[in-house]
Amino acid sequence: MSARTTRLNHLVHLQCPRCYSAPMFLHHPYNLAGIGKMPKHCPHCQADFEPEPGFYFGALFVSYALAAPFCLLWFVVLNFGFGISFEPALFMVAITQLLLTPYLFHLSRAVWLYFHLKSNAAARKG
Helix, strand or coil: CCHHHHHHHHHHCCECCCCCCCECCCCCCCCHHHCCCCCCECCCCCCECCCCCCHHHHHHHHHHHHHHHHHHHHHHHHHHHCCCCHHHHHHHHHHHHHHHHHHHHHHHHHHHHHHHCCCCHHHHHC
């Protein structure tokens, strides 16, 4: 498996971008009471998960960049692929987006952190 595939696999599983071993979030995405709770540092490699106040503001744009094309593609598949009329297809897209929102929230934060923290082979060995 290539390094890029491995990094993408760890990103999707919401693991630390530096050591790939510790989870980035304290709770599962669908535990809505603790949806945004992250440790300050990685418990394995001590990577800083909160570099500065307001750091995750950019994750809003990542979230939009992930959700908008997915919704459009899903609508096209439902409307043109399965022949579902406009209103029911739009309703199904809205329900799907609502169900995916907690995971997309976590994923967008993870993507934003992966852009800013580089992998460290020494941290993975320890």
